[in-house]
Amino acid sequence: MHIAKITSKGQTTIPVSIRKAAQLENGDSVLFELKEDYVILKKIRLPEDDYLQSISATLQEWDSPEDEEAWSEL
Numbered sequence: 425m426h427i428a429k430i431t432s433k434g435q436t437t438i439p440v441s442i443r444k445a446a447q448l449e450n451g452d453s454v455l456f457e458l459k460e461d462y463v464i465l466k467k468i469r470l471p472e473d474d475y476l477q478s479i480s481a482t483l484q485e486w487d488s489p490e491d492e493e494a495w496s497e498l
Contacts, residue, residue, distance in 0.1 A: 438465075 426439040438448065448454070448467055457464040 426442055428436045428439065430436045442448075446465075446467055453468050453470050455466045455468045457466065
């Protein structure tokens, strides 16, 4: 059993062991489902996640130190 507190902003930390078991990573989307007196947390993939992943490789052609220098003053 794992216990976490909720902050005044409604935030909490998912324990590391739970994140690993559920394969949750930074930037993942999750769904909260209420069932009677408990909450289910599910990892989900949004359609826009697939789109962003598909174009990410094409954007790396502008990710070089030379590009950073050329665009740094804009």
